[in-house]
């Protein structure tokens with residue numbers, strides 16, 4: 001998720017957050033993987049700068065949302081010194097996180 005809020009935050013382009021999946025064999029998925037497609041045992045927030053959250057979430061839909069919010073609360077806000085950011089209004093989520101619910105919708109002829 002990329003910051004797109006109303007005020008410029010210097011350096012914010014260096015901190016694009018994502019949900020990383022912890023897998024049973026001890027790996028962690030990266031920014032180019034959809035954590036929901038991995039054999040996840042947990043989700044956690046991560047950032048392209050290398051940061052990974054200490055807090056793990058259950059790997060389900062709510063856990064995915066919680067990890068996105070944790071990226072803002074646990075990393076982006078402290079690093080940029082920008083409190084009171086709204087993850088929903090001030091960030092552009094990964095495309096997959098937006099359209100995922102529609103993946104199973106049948107195409108119209």
Ligand SMILES: [Zn+2]
Pocket residue numbers: 014015016047048049050051075079
């Ligand atoms: Zn970062």
